[in-house]
Amino acid sequence: MEHVIFVPAIYHVDEISQLASLLSFIDNRIAVKDKKIILYLYSNRQVEDKDINYLKTLPVSQIVIYENDLFSDWEQPYIEAITQHINTIKPHAVISTSSDFIKSILARVAARFSCGFAVDCTDLIFDESTHNYSFLKPAYAGNINAKISVKNSSIVFATLKIKNVAECSFEAVDSKVEIVESLFEDLKPFSGKIKIIEKNLAQNIDNKLESAKIVIGVGRGIKDKENLKYAFELANLLNGAVGVTRPLVDMGWLDKEYQIGQSGKIVSPQIYFAFGVSGAVHHIYGIGNPKLIIAVNKNKDAQIFKIAHYGIVADATSIMKSFIKAFKSRLKGC
Structure with a gap:
């Protein structure tokens, strides 16, 4: 059987x-x-x-x-x-x-x-x-x-x-x-006991997080929602994608489509940047097994440093800006 x-x-x-x-x-x-x-x-x-x-x-x-x-x-x-x-x-x-x-x-x-x-x-x-x-x-x-x-x-x-x-x-x-090619020809879009009153479609997200080779991970350590723009700028420079920890989604900073972790998306980048990411186990499960993890956190005892290949004890946003400047210089003319 x-x-x-x-x-x-x-x-x-x-x-x-x-x-x-x-x-x-x-x-x-x-x-x-x-x-x-x-x-x-x-x-x-x-x-x-x-x-x-x-x-x-x-x-x-x-x-x-x-x-x-x-x-x-x-x-x-x-x-x-x-x-x-x-x-x-x-x-x-x-x-x-x-x-x-x-x-x-x-x-x-x-x-x-x-x-x-x-x-x-x-x-x-x-x-x-x-x-x-x-x-x-x-x-x-x-x-x-x-x-x-x-x-x-x-x-x-x-x-x-x-x-x-x-x-x-x-x-x-x-x-x-x-x-x-055809299925349920007599099924009307809004038939049944459920009545659709209004549709509010989320903005289309083309972040390609799950297939990205380079992921810019962001946590609460960036302090301000406005600083997310630097993560996206760095991701664009490196042809990567942006992913965040659950607290940022819970605070409404980004849509859940950007969340990495057990209750979010599972990714498999080759390189993972962790800016202001503490290293909670639920988030770490979601990043797979990158060949290179670069972590930046002001807390020298942050859990993320236990798995990082390179760690920088510093302000996450400041280092993001420095990376952007450095990569722009290196990639100029490429």
């Missing part, structure tokens, strides 16, 4: 590199005969050929691409589609990335099936003899890894926060790709 893992993904939310890391992780962790990993990619526009060709190299048994105009910023079409597909393919587990949008969708789908839902997990354990799943996620400020078991559940639902693989290399496989 096949053991089916259903991976739902959203084209305009999940980066293809994230899916590569997730699918590779699932393939490695779940070692069972007749395993079948099925990827369903939901999109409100045509999926690019280069992305389809790349998806076909991933460790999946089948890829189904659903294209429909209703797949946008409204959750209901995804809920209906995923529910229908679960009823069709009858998976043993539904595992996805851990974006806020997909978590909101899968929570509602899991409730429809009266199943448990483990979110923001960092690892999974699969028992080959019983086919039972359990998951790990940090608890007590990251001091322990809590083990979560989903009991008495016909389907296991979970989202995983997996550190991106900078370069994935898979054996060439000929995954079957099916493209479905």
Whole structure:
């Protein structure tokens, strides 16, 4: 009997590199005969050929691409589609990335099936003899890894926060790709019990944080929201991206899309600059394993210095300005 893992993904939310890391992780962790990993990619526009060709190299048994105009910023079409597909393919587990949008969708789908839902997990354990799943996620400020078991559940639902693989290399496989262009033709955009009164769309963010080779990390040590402009200026100079700690998001300085850490994004830069970052374990988990970490903090005992390759005990904003000046000088004429 096949053991089916259903991976739902959203084209305009999940980066293809994230899916590569997730699918590779699932393939490695779940070692069972007749395993079948099925990827369903939901999109409100045509999926690019280069992305389809790349998806076909991933460790999946089948890829189904659903294209429909209703797949946008409204959750209901995804809920209906995923529910229908679960009823069709009858998976043993539904595992996805851990974006806020997909978590909101899968929570509602899991409730429809009266199943448990483990979110923001960092690892999974699969028992080959019983086919039972359990998951790990940090608890007590990251001091322990809590083990979560989903009991008495016909389907296991979970989202995983997996550190991106900078370069994935898979054996060439000929995954079957099916493209479905129409879905729920009679479903009206605002049908059902929920009435949309007003939409306030966040400003489009093109920070490319999860794929950046260089990340400028910023914490409370920069003291003033206005000083964020120096982080963005430095990121632009180095063709990098800006990421922040959770307190800056909580204070409203930047959108959550910029947050790095266990409750934010998992990144995998080659170089990570930490300006005014204390080094809390939840944030450190999110930066992956950079080849070079340069930390600047006025507190010589800051935790960030324990993992930094180079540390500067100084005012974070002042050093940022100095770096900008130095890189402008070096890059002039390049």
